[in-house]
Amino acid sequence: MLAPKPESNNETVKIMSIHSERPLSPHLMIYKPMLTMMISMMHRITGAILYFGALFLVWWLAAAAAGPEYFSLVHGYLTSWLGLLVLFGFTWALIHHLIGGLKHFLWDTGAGFERPMLEILAIFSALSSPALAVVVWAIAYLVR
Amino acid sequence: MSLRTPLNDAKNHGSAHSGTMHFWFQRVTGIASVPLTLFLIILGIYLTGQSNEGIMATLKNPFVALGLIATVIVFAWHMKLGMQVIIEDYVHGKWAKYAGLLANIGFSVFIALVGIFSILKISFGA
Ligand code: HEM
Ligand code: HEM
Numbered sequence: 001m002l003a004p005k006p007e008s009n010n011e012t013v014k015i016m017s018i019h020s021e022r023p024l025s026p027h028l029m030i031y032k033p034m035l036t037m038m039i040s041m042m043h044r045i046t047g048a049i050l051y052f053g054a055l056f057l058v059w060w061l062a063a064a065a066a067g068p069e070y071f072s073l074v075h076g077y078l079t080s081w082l083g084l085l086v087l088f089g090f091t092w093a094l095i096h097h098l099i100g101g102l103k104h105f106l107w108d109t110g111a112g113f114e115r116p117m118l119e120i121l122a123i124f125s126a127l128s129s130p131a132l133a134v135v136v137w138a139i140a141y142l143v144r
Numbered sequence: 145m146s147l148r149t150p151l152n153d154a155k156n157h158g159s160a161h162s163g164t165m166h167f168w169f170q171r172v173t174g175i176a177s178v179p180l181t182l183f184l185i186i187l188g189i190y191l192t193g194q195s196n197e198g199i200m201a202t203l204k205n206p207f208v209a210l211g212l213i214a215t216v217i218v219f220a221w222h223m224k225l226g227m228q229v230i231i232e233d234y235v236h237g238k239w240a241k242y243a244g245l246l247a248n249i250g251f252s253v254f255i256a257l258v259g260i261f262s263i264l265k266i267s268f269g270a
Contacts, residue, residue, distance in 0.1 A: 044230065047223070047227075048227070048230065050219075050223065051223045051226070051227050054220070054223060054255050057216075057219075057259070058255050058262070061203075061259055061262040061263060062258055062262045064199065064203055064262065065263075065265040065269075068196060068200075071196055071200075072196060075196060091185070091188075094181060094185075098177075098181055101177070101178070102178070104171075104174070105171070105175065139189055140188065140189040141192065143189065143192075144192050144193030144194075
């Protein structure tokens with residue numbers, strides 16, 4: 001038995017309840033795109049990129065384990081311009097997801113949901129991750 | 145009239161049918177990923193531009209090897225949990241969903257096993 005549905009003259013709720021007994025939360029296409037929403041999507045997208053990026057990390061480790069010949073070959077791929085581009089993208093995604101994760105931990109405490117703070121956090125995660133990714137690569141090449 | 149509470153009607157109707165522990169382990173593995181990610185980035189910086197022999201010597205260092213094993217385990221666990229949520233959100237066909245969830249477990253276990261085995265082989269063999 002379902003609990004009685006609340007009285008509503010909201011058209012959307014009525015239409016949705018034709019397809020399902022339970023009301024559905026409205027999804028993305030209903031809202032106009034906003035920065036906070038784009039950044040929320042980026043957390044999921046970077047998570048998915050890292051998911052498949054883990055394959056590169058493990059491939060590289062397996063190559064190192066396989067012996068010097070195969071390692072040189074893989075090392076060559078990864079230090080080609082395409083390989084470096086992929087690795088840079090991976091660094092960017094990792095740092096973006098890291099900052100986004102820290103933001104989630106802040107939210108988990110119940111803080112950071114107020115209007116100016118929410119926007120500041122979104123702008124911060126958008127700008128800090130490419131900047132930090134560039135800093136990491138700059139350091140890597142400067143201290144080599 | 146029903147004597148069931150509204151909570152009872154709502155329970156287990158989410159797309160995953162369960163969740164608190166999942167949420168919690170997503171946080172725990174996420175928190176553990178922070179120092180491990182910093183470790184990985186610093187290792188990457190340190191290895192950039194080194195010869196292959198230098199890279200192998202660094203990977204053989206027991207502390208580096210332990211750090212890498214921890215990283216592979218925590219990442220594999222965290223990414224399994226994360227991809228599970230994505231599949232539960234977007235894949236709605238019953239069989240497609242279970243196929244996706246199984247593939248996710250397979251992929252994550254594969255990552256963990258190959259990663260750990262490779263690090264151990266570098267440390268002890270080859
Ligand atoms: C047919 C298409 C889609 C369906 C049916 C769908 C459905 C859903 C559902 C059921 C949730 C969970 C809502 C919740 O737990 O409150 C969700 C979350 C989400 N969706 Fe979609 N979705 C679709 C397309 C997309 C696309 C194309 C994107 C991004 C490019 C996207 C981004 C997200 C994000 C980022 C979340 C998680 C929000 C968060 O937890 O922070 N979705 N979606
Ligand atoms: C760098 C440190 C990391 C932190 C702090 C972190 C934190 C988090 C948090 C808090 C969530 C949950 C977000 C939510 O509830 O909506 C999450 C989701 C996720 N993470 Fe991570 N994570 C990290 C690294 C990684 C890595 C290395 C991978 C992949 C190899 C990964 C893959 C994912 C995936 C696939 C999701 C699901 C995304 C979603 O549901 O929208 N994460 N992460």
